Amino acid sequence: MKKVYAVGIGPGGREFFTDEAAAAINNADVIAGYTVYVDLVKDFFPGKETYTTSMKQEIERCRWAIETACQGKTVAMVCSGDAGIYGMAGLLMELAAQYEDVEIQVVSGVTAANSGAAVLGAPIGHDFCLISLSDLLTPWELIEKRLRCAAEADFAICLYNPKSKKRSDYLAKSCAILMEHKSPDTICGWVRNIGREGQEYNIVKLSELAEEPVDMFTTVFIGSATTKVINGRMVTPRGYEKHEDSYFRGND
Ligand code: SAH
16 A cells, blocks of 8 residues: 555654654655644654655655655654644645555654643643634735634634744734634734754733744734633633532532
8 A cells, every 4th residue: 555654753752753654654655744743753763764855845855756656655743843734735635645655653642732732730621722823824814813712712723833933923913803802802822843953832811913033934822701810820721610519619
């Protein structure tokens, strides 16, 4: 069977990398992906052939992987976090449909929302959504609409791709939209370089978020109306306290 693995490698460090991901890469003849991600994993698989492309060459990279699989080599396409969350898994499946008998096997990874949440505390402990602020593939009007609806529905929100050099004001614009429905005092957090060298984070109010040093290596967490800070951690309660008074009084 011609096979391409779409492998999520987690946010960075080896400790986030699952055994399933390691098995897929061991099983593959070639590791393919964006240079930064291939560099993160290639040392764990010495001698394994690699194929790297720059960030914006996703279609070319996926087509190469499928055509290489057609020639009889198994390819592991590595993506940061999870391969199906703003990753290559979907594109691989769309392109593979144009070829005969190429199987795309997805290997799930720890996405930035999970690994970043753990750094901050429990910010996505209740209903939440992910929104990418990148308008490379999504019209900005639709991103604005999703921000507005998510704020109105009081989801906790994880923002991926919150800022880049070209889009330096997108986070500020998003904060202004969120504040149409959310209090400026809403608890927010951000984590930069999750699981990598230089990991840092901060917890601030929504009114302060736009001024924080957020960049494309950062994931931003916007709390819901119930999100609070407990001992320096960002927590979105599930609501146990409403139903289990005795639990919180310590009678259980
Ligand atoms: N597939 C990835 C997301 C790719 S989109 C995943 O599941 O995590 C790229 C965005 O993801 C970045 O702009 C950032 O917002 C977030 N991200 C990915 N890895 C990160 C890391 N190690 N630290 C902080 N944010 C990260």
